[in-house]
Structures are given as C-alpha cells and as structure tokens.
Amino acid sequence: MSHIPDDLKYTKDSEWIRMDDEFTATCGITDHAQEMLTDIVFVELPEPGMEVAGGEQVAVVESVKAVSNVYSPVSGRISEVNRALEGSPELLNGDPYGEGWMFKIEMKAPRELDGLMDAAAYAAHIESES
Amino acid sequence: MKYTCGADADRAAMLASIGVRSVDELFAGIPKDFRLKGGLDLPEALSEIEVMRRMEELAGKNRPGRCFAGAGSYVHYLPAAVDALASRSEFYTAYTPYQAEVSQGTLTAIFEFQTFICRLTGMDVANASMYDGATALAESVLMSVGVSGKKTVAVADTLHPHYRRVLETYCWANDVEIRTAHGEAGVMMTPAADALDGASALIIQSPNFFGCVEDVSALSSAAHAAGAHSIVVVTEPHSLGLLAPPGKSGADIVCGEAQSFGNPVGFGGPALGMLAAGAGFMRRMPGRLVGRTVDSAGKEAYALTLQTREQHIRRERATSNICTNQGLCALRAAIYLSVLGNGIRKLAILNHKLAARCKKSLSSKGFRPVFERPYFNEFAVKIPGAPAVMKRLEEEGYVPGVHLGDYYEEYEDCVLICCTEMTGPDDMDGFAEAVARFAK
C-alpha cells in the first residue's frame, strides 16, 4: 500500500503539491509513481524562472523501465529546483515527499488547488486505475 | 533445401498434442479466400552445389579490379585475424545483447569500439554505431535540432553529395530547413553569415568530398560565434591517424563512416555509421550505448544502458526510432583497430605518401591537380576526356576513381582518386602510365 500523506494535494498524473505559504508551494511525484517506475536513474528538471500553466509538462523522470513526464499541478513561476536529484535520482524512490521534492513554484492562481484531489480521493483514484 | 526437421510420426504426435488434425487447421484464422492454394511464383529450389555455381557466376560478373575509387567507401587491407575472429559463430549468430549475462562478448567488444571512436575523434561519448555515415549525419542533425529548438542547419557544399541527399530526405520529413554554405576552391572558407544566422548547426566534412582537409578549428569557431553546433563529418577515419581529432578542434558532434575500419566495401553495405559527441549530449544520443556496471557478485560487466531513450521504451518521445545497429561491423572495427593499434599513424602516413606519389606521377604526365589544398589520401586531377579515358581504364582492370563531373558540371573531366595501402607504389606508377596512354 503506497504512502499518501494527508496534508498534500494530488493530481491524476500522480504529482503532489504542498503549500509552503499563501503563494508558494513545493511539488514532486508520489510514492505510487516511484513504485510504478521502479529505480529512477535520471531526472530532467526545469530551469528556475520558467513560467508554466497548470497541467503543462515541466520535468521528465527516467527509470530503467520507463520514462515519464511530470506535469505542474498549478500555474506559476518555478522558483527553485532540487539539484540534489541530478546526482542522486534515487532520492525520488527513497523519500518522494521529503528529500525527493522536485521543484518549488510561485503560484499564479492558488484557487487552482481546489481542483486537485485530497488524499482520500487520490487513494480512490489509484485504486480504480489498477 | 529445407532447414526443418521432423518425420511424419513427429508431425502426427505434435498435431495430436495441439488437438488438431492437420496443419491447415492452424491457419483457420486466416480467411479461406486469402490462403494460397498453389505454390508461390518462385524459381525451382537449388541445392548447395547449384547455388554455389550460380552465385560464383554472379560474382564473376562483377569486376572489383585495382580500385582507385574512394568517395565515402574505402578499400583497405583487412588483416587475416579480423575475418578469423569475426566469423566465430558465437559472434555473428548472436542476438542483440539485451540479456547481458549471455552477451558479454558482444558487449565488451562494442565498449571497446566506443572507446576507440572517442579516442580517435577526441569526443566524450560514442554510440554503438549507426547504419552508415549518411544516416549518422541525419541523426546528428536531428539531435542538434532537438537540443537547440532551431529548425535550420547550414551545410557546407563540400559535403559528400550522397550525404547531402540523405540529409535532405530526413530534413524534409522533419521540417528542418537546409541552407548551403558555399566553399571556394575545394574547401569551406568562413561561411557566409546569412547561412549561419539562426542555424542549429554548421555541417562540414573533413577531409571533404574533394579530398581536401578543412580548417575545422576556424569553422567550429565561426559556428559557435553564431550560436550553432559544429558537426564534423568524417568518411575516411584512417585520416584520424594523422589529422587533429575534431573534438580538439571545436567539434560538438563528430559523425561519419567507419566502414574502412575492418569492413569490406561490399558494394556499399553493410556500412558502419559512427556518432560521437560531448558529454552534454549523452542522454540525447540516438542508437544503443554500452556501459560498464557490475553483476550481483560485484564483478565487472557490460550492459546496454540509457535504453529508455530508445524507441522501445520512450516510443513517441524517443530520440530516434533506430533499433538495430551494425553490431558485427562494429566488432570487426574493434578487432581491426586492436590489430592496427598505434600503427594507425604509420598507416595514415603511408596512405598520404602513396597519394602524393600518385599525384606527382600524374602531374608529371600533364594531369594537374584541381585543388591546391592539404589532402589525406584522396585528390582530384583534371583528365581531358575523362569519361572515355575511364572506360578504357576499366577495360584494363581498374576502378579508376570517381568522375566529379557526374556530380558537378563545373568539375567535368575532373577525377577523384583515392590511394590506400592496397595499391602499392608499382600500382601507382602503372596507373599513371595507363592514364597517360589512354588520354592521348
């Protein structure tokens, strides 16, 4: 059973988002996503300063088995990326919600969060997909 | 001749196990109307004896001759060890090394090939080979465009015309614009600014189609100044025994044809495309890559790696669709380069001196070189009435070079001649003498 923290919001493509304050958030991929991908070998991160729309592709995650696009849960400007992932992509496997965070974003429209799933809804979503 | 086995009793037992009465029943899924009733319209099957006779007859209709042609395909001496080792059936009947544990032979040899190519070209990464030099160039261009996002490239007009044509096909399919950068007197001078403006890459070949050595450093600088990659094409990699590695002269990508390392000309195929680039291109490289790793006991081992970029996992996001490389040809190249080793420098000098001798011989008989540029083992001379002279030379048993007039009007009666260690000093002199005789 994969880990789904209660205090986060989720997308149908298995990204998570955590509010840091009113306007900034941290994002990454879920435990379920890293489980499906298996050992992650490479992460392609966006450049800080990049403007993205909600649902737009922002990063790429590669494992020996597959490659997966990562989409931004919300619209905004990428303020910071987790460079540690470049040398240690395995952080995404080991600690997807902590040290495996991918990028921080200054949200353009925080109300977009209302359209995302909470933990229970996300759990139901991945259950239905299997 | 059939390579299947099985007596009638075996067939019957197998059909029983499956639960059908005849092989025909196994094809029931194919609508009856489409199934062939009679045989195919093929010639009568031949036995080994008959096929050997027939094929020897066909081989006899070819005349390889004493070859003075180059232009992208080079006749070099193949040391006996190359055939002896590459013909071991564990090498040539092996599948692609996806199951690394039973493919360490192939994988180690390809790792060696990658290493040899990196050393000769002065680049960080080389892949396990492409189909040929022309498609290696096409894929290099797509790689450059994929990285830069600019859908234009500038191509030197001293590039091999066949490579240009293949590139045009790939660029048409991908909506990439090709601009021509014009050379003069056989080489690329500084390319015109408007050719390079906004281009993803500048493509040059050295030695170029005319045999002339380009100033790769200056051209790479010009490319970089315009924000473009420098892609250098090498069709005769023996030149790297003598000439500066393009990687040390500013090339971002080196591609081309490695056939002349250990592979026969074989009427143009199989060939051996090579592709090498700086470390930054590693995850963008098309084709297979062999990497070093360890096994479960910590022992050193090799495996195909970075396969997610390949078609079979990335699918539409693949860096390319390439599946097969030219595995056995790369193995032959690795064996050849192991035998030749550092002797490649001496062999390159030998090729160069042989070409010089031939050039001098022809010049002394009145057949002037077309270009006054440094060359490696190919050069062009003017022979009045060249097509007719070449025909007479063919009758004498030569493949007398390549008529440049077939490609460029302005080079009518100019013949591109290549000299390798397969045509020794006596052959040079004989050839020059024959040219003089027929050109009267």
Place this chain on the structure above:
Amino acid sequence: MPVIFEKSGCGRSAYPMPEWKLDDADPIPPELLNDGVDLVEAGELDIVRHYTALSRMNFGVDTGMYPLGSCTMKYNPKINERVAALPGFTGLHPLASRGLSQGALEVLHGLSGLLCAITGMRRFSLAPAAGAHGELAGVMVIKKYFEKRGERRGVILIPDSAHGTNPASVAMCGFETREVPSTSEGDVDMEKLRSIVDQNVAAMMLTSPNTLGLFDRNTPAIANLLHDKGALFYCDGANLNALLGVVRVRDLGFDLMHINLHKTFSTPHGGGGPGSGPLGVCDELEPYLPVPVVLKGKDGFHLEYDRPDSIGRIHSFYGNFLVALRAFVYISMLGSEGIRDAGETAVLNANYLLSLLRKDYNLPVDRACMHEFVLNDKNMPGGVTTNDIAKRILDFGYHAPTVYFPLLIPGAIMIEPTETETRETLEAFAEAMIAIKREAETSPETVKTAPHTTPVGRVDAVLAARKPVLKWEP
C-alpha cells in the same frame, strides 16, 4: 573480462605494415595534424586470445535455442556466409560503373523480385539498413503520397500492441500517433477503429500477425475501412515468418510493408546487426520508393535516379548489400516448397510448444497462435517475476524469450521457436520452463537470484544508467 586496452604491453602494433620506400609528401600545416595517437599496442596472439575468450562468453543460435518472440531466431545457413565472402562481392566498390557491377545489380534486382513473389507487392527497395529504417522509409512514402495529392493528413493509427519503433518512426516524420485499442481477444477493436478513421488519418500500421502472435481476423475489413476513407494500410512485416507461402500480404489489402531479412530470411543477427529492412510497395506507391531503384533494361541492370516522386536517398549507397545477398541465397535454396514449409512448420512448432506449456503458465489470450505466443507471470508463485524466469532459463542453456513486450500484457513472455528447431529441442525447452515453475513453488530464491551459471551474474542495470561509464579510461 579485461578490455583490449589492458593487454597493451607489446610495444608495437600487430599490423603487417609494408615497408615501402616513398618520398615525403606535400607537407600538411602542423596545426591540422595530431601529435600522436593513443590506442593500443597488443600482439596478434593476445588479440586472438582476447576475442576468442569474448566469443566464448556469448550465446548464439549455433550455441542453443533462442525462443525470442518477434525476432525469428532461425538457423543462419553457412552457405550464405560462404557466398557473402566471395571477393567478387566483398571487393566491389559501390561507385564502380555499371559495367563492372552487373552481378551485384542482378542480386538486388533479383531479391526484389523474389520478395514480390512471396508478398504480392510490386517492388522492393533494398536500401533500408534495418527494419526500423524500412519503417521510417515507409512512413516517408505515406507522407510523400499525400503531399503529392495535396491532402493534409496528420495522423497515423497504431494498435496498442505495436512495437516501439512504430510510433517513433511516425513521430520522426511529423505525424501524430493515435492508439487503437485491442479487444480482449487480441484483435483490433473495430468499433473503436470505425469511430477514429476520418479524413485526417493518413494510414494505419499493423503488424501481421500481430505482436500477440495472433492473426487479426479483421485484417481485410480494416483494409476496406481505411481505403474507403482514402487512407493507406502499412504492414509491419516483423512477423512474416508465420505467413510464408500461406498468404500474400498484398492480398490482405496492405499497400506497403517492410520485411526484416535478419528475421524471416535467415541472415545472421550479428550481435545487433547488420540487418536489412526492405520496403515493398503496391503499384500506386511505386514512384515514391527511395532512390536509386535497380531496373533491368535491354543491356543489363542499372541504378535509376530519375524518379521525381521519390522520397529521396535514405542510405549513402544501396543498403546492406552483403545482407541482401544472403537472403537471396536463402530464398534460392528454399524455393516455393521450402518457403511454405518454413511458414507451416513455424506455426506448427509454436502451437506444439504452447500445448506443452499452457498447463503451467498463464495464457492471457486463449486462441490458436501463429508462429509465436504470449504467456505471462500471472499467478506465478513465490513472487517470481517474468524477469526472474528470463534470467533462470539462461542457466538451462537457452536464451530467454522476449520479455515485457507487448506492453499490453503485463509481465509478457513472448515465445517464438521458429521452424528450424526440432521436436526434441522444443520438448527439452518446455521441460526447462516447467522446472522453473516448480522451483518457483518450492525454492523461489533460486529463480529470483538467477542466473547462476552464466559468465557473469545478474547485471546491475540501474547502476549502468545512473552512473554511465561508456568508454574505458586507464
């Protein structure tokens, strides 16, 4: 296993350099020269021992069976090798004039004719150097065809069971891929297909038989549906072995196809090439073939370049000639009867092997297969996966089947015995697979830590991808 660079103690090159006395050449400016090379200096005996040792770590068709689905690892006849070594073929320069290359041109022209007889197509180009290359050329032909007609069609349809080269080739030509779902029976879902085919669809690509080893019963109906909308029907001929002598691809309604000579026509795989992927087309598409085309005239064979509608050149010369040569010999020796026998026996062998394995392995789609079939690791005890089974079968002296393809079937194990394996070999292989199933039941660790008897143990693919080391350094 050390690399050759570690054997470099000889102090000189092993190459048999002639010592001709030659004058100095015209000087090359020093800035264009290198200041030496650093490759290797190994003695010939060490080199021979090195590569001999490497070969002994390899598995080949001559070593044992490769039940690799979709690869058709049939026997590589030695007569093909003997012919391909004839100096009249190996030593011929591609730019030798036509008078000097009539034999080679006759082989290329002849092979196209033989492949046309087998498939019903009008003409084959031997220029593509691999199946994927043939496929790419095929998509280019489709693109050119619609360009010529002034029609803008942006989509190519591909079943969800397709090989990865299909969508990649499509993307490389600027088309969009749209996936067509399959039914639980493994056929293309006709209802879904009917709703997708419109004027924006340029073509559909279908492997026939499909990647599940099943002949799609709707194939002629799909052809009609596409043709009604003015679209083309492309056959990925990777599985042609099942149809040899039984049905002609063109008769099923396909307009163009590629063939893999290194699969169906016995040319060796070479450890990853060289292959050859000839592209065959119907009458209407013939003008679009790559140049040059080999034609026969009153005075022999020649290379034709005057083809205004051609997609252009796709290879520096004429494709992998020495590979085409081997296929030419193979077909010449088999004749019509041998070709049909190959197809029938391939299908017989696959069905027989399936009958031996189906009690112990899960069969996701229960239909009579053609030349290959797909099992998977569903219900495998002990937590043993498809990957574990693939590694364990190596210990039994077989190569693994194709695994995790098609993507449609989770944990897929695709098995294709080919026609050249005997009943005894098939039974022995089945016994080995069943033994592995027993091990999964009683001692799964043996399977999960396999292979045990190969030259190296299970390799760490993750490390290879995380920290790529792609060349040797001292």
